Amino acid sequence: MSEEDKCLFVAPRSDEATEYSFSWASKLLTKIGNSLNLIKLLQNDAVYFKMNQYINSVTSMIFFDHGNEECLVGQDGFAFMDMDDTSELKDKKVYTMACLSAKKFGAEAYNKGCKEYWGAVEAIGFTLEEADLFGDVYIEGAYKRFVENKSIEETYQSMQDHFDQQKTIAVNPWTKIWLQKDKDMWVVWHSGNPPIIKELSLWERIIQFLKALFGFKKELIYDCN
Secondary structure, eight states: OOTTOOEEEEEOOOSHHHHHHHHHHHHHHHHHTTSSOEEEEEGGGOSHHHHHHHGGGOSEEEEESOEETTEEEOTTSSEEEEGGGGGGGTTOEEEEEOTTTIIIIIHHHHHTTOSEEEEESSOOOOOGGGHHHHHHHHHHHHHHHHTSOOOHHHHHHHHHHHHHHHHHHOOSHHHHHHHHHHHHHEEEEBTTBOOEEOOOOHHHHHHHHHHHHTTOOOOOOEEOO
16 A cells, blocks of 8 residues: 555444454554554444545545444444445445455445455354454454555465464364354455346346335345355
8 A cells, every 4th residue: 555545444342242353453453553544443433423534535444343234333333334335435445354244235335346345244253262363364364455465366365274274273163163164254355256246036026126116226136155
């Protein structure tokens, strides 16, 4: 990233899960140091109106936890960004450690011009006693892509290999299972791997038609299997 590029770094801390993800985000911030020009929205600042204040002044965003299919969740439990905000990510690089967000929100963001969107298409899991085995993968992935400027392909493969390495270190069998699961659900949407728009069944097309008839927005359905 050039000196004029700014990165929005977002990390809520609102429950037990985000206690862990916030500690990982803090380690990433320490590792980054002064290597990036960061705008930090941490804890109580990780909310929608703060996002609106800064999103147009950045070229990338790193977000650590929570998410669902249709949004990234802020400190207050409400959407930090939702489907109506996906166009705000046009021409930006986005890296999320957030459950499910790549499935629909990230896919829609990519189709509205987001350069690359990193995230999970299912719920991210980890074991508490070996949580850092998971966190280290997400920390290194963000660092390689945003600080070391490794290519998308290099970074993705490095993360896949890192998941495998962590399985050899893990003691708890459930840790090994969750590491594999997290590896399998981790994606990056980009020009070399765009999200696939699902071909709708007759029933799904009828539902879409009825929604449009009653004034609802037409939605693309993505196939992330």
